[in-house]
Amino acid sequence: MSLVRKAVIPAAGFGTRFLPATKSQPKEMLPIVDRPTIQFVVEEAIASGLHDILIITSSEKRSIEDHFDKNAELERRLAKDGKDAELAALRRLSDLANIHYIRQKEPLGLGDALRYARQHVEDEPFALLLGDTIVQSHEPCTRQLMRVFDFQGRSIIGLEKVPHDKVDRYGIISGKLINGRLYLLDDLIEKPTPAKAPSDLAIGGRYILTPRIFESIEKTTPGKNGEIQLTDAIRLMKNKEPVYGYHFEGVRHDIGNRLDYVCTFIEFALAREDIGPAVREHLKSLLK
Numbered sequence: 001m002s003l004v005r006k007a008v009i010p011a012a013g014f015g016t017r018f019l020p021a022t023k024s025q026p027k028e029m030l031p032i033v034d035r036p037t038i039q040f041v042v043e044e045a046i047a048s049g050l051h052d053i054l055i056i057t058s059s060e061k062r063s064i065e066d067h068f069d070k071n072a073e074l075e076r077r078l079a080k081d082g083k084d085a086e087l088a089a090l091r092r093l094s095d096l097a098n099i100h101y102i103r104q105k106e107p108l109g110l111g112d113a114l115r116y117a118r119q120h121v122e123d124e125p126f127a128l129l130l131g132d133t134i135v136q137s138h139e140p141c142t143r144q145l146m147r148v149f150d151f152q153g154r155s156i157i158g159l160e161k162v163p164h165d166k167v168d169r170y171g172i173i174s175g176k177l178i179n180g181r182l183y184l185l186d187d188l189i190e191k192p193t194p195a196k197a198p199s200d201l202a203i204g205g206r207y208i209l210t211p212r213i214f215e216s217i218e219k220t221t222p223g224k225n226g227e228i229q230l231t232d233a234i235r236l237m238k239n240k241e242p243v244y245g246y247h248f249e250g251v252r253h254d255i256g257n258r259l260d261y262v263c264t265f266i267e268f269a270l271a272r273e274d275i276g277p278a279v280r281e282h283l284k285s286l287l288k
Helices: 037-047 062-067 072-080 084-094 110-115 141-152 164-169 212-219 230-237 258-271 276-287
Strands: 006-010 052-057 098-103 126-129 133-136 155-161 171-179 182-190 201-209 243-247 251-254
Touching: 006 037, 006 110, 037 052, 037 062, 037 126, 037 133, 037 141, 052 062, 072 084, 110 212, 110 230, 126 141, 133 201, 141 155, 141 201, 141 243, 155 182, 155 230, 171 243, 182 230, 201 251, 212 230, 251 258, 258 276
Parallel strands: 006 052, 006 126, 052 098, 155 243
Antiparallel strands: 126 201, 133 251, 155 201, 171 182, 171 201, 182 243
16 A cells, blocks of 8 residues: 555636636636546546545635536436436546545645645645646556655655756756656756756656645745745755655646647547547648
8 A cells, every 4th residue: 555645636726828718617627528627637646546635726616626526416317318328427426536625715826725735634645736737647647656655755746858948838857867767856946948957857747745845835935926836845845855756657738728728638539439530530621
């Protein structure tokens, strides 16, 4: 059994890049074909063996809670209409895991949002999965990190290799390669220019963190707009204990901006057996 038993999914941001769509729905509920983004994230946690999940939301994001809850009226209607497949899918969704919710009172950054998880995770290491990031991989990305953590016993940041000319879009790490895909981190640099980037390895939206992160968050100075950044807190933490990075196997899809969202939607649609061939033919006709 893994030392990691709980998952935390922050989903409290405004999603301003997707306005006006996110005026009335969270960006984490934007669909990838017929599944909201956050469902992919929850399913990754479950596939990694984590069935105790805390989702950090805000007052405008009640639809996330509703999505994973039972809908008795809808289930009765589906049963009456003989839509057994749809009914089974809904029931499976509401029975996925033990999902808990807490609201971030003000949008003061990812570090501040994580502060609300302290009482839930107590003194245990935990997985952190960003709610607007999907990772496609043979072995769930979070499970890969858990496996490394069980051996190292220290915080692990999931890493992905990005094109060098695009490093200024990401948090980039510097560190020493220990073996295979494992790095001991020296520093984390937020959106460096290509000329100053110490590597092409970006922070990939998946973490295994020890409880020491909460002490570091309390000591982190707020930055732009008064927000407390998780990257700054991790930089403080590594002064007290080693922090590792693991270059995970898989493809990360960032749903945090419009272009990547559209590309992800198309890729997932093309991969579907039911609609993929028709989508492919439609795209061919458009490209003519």
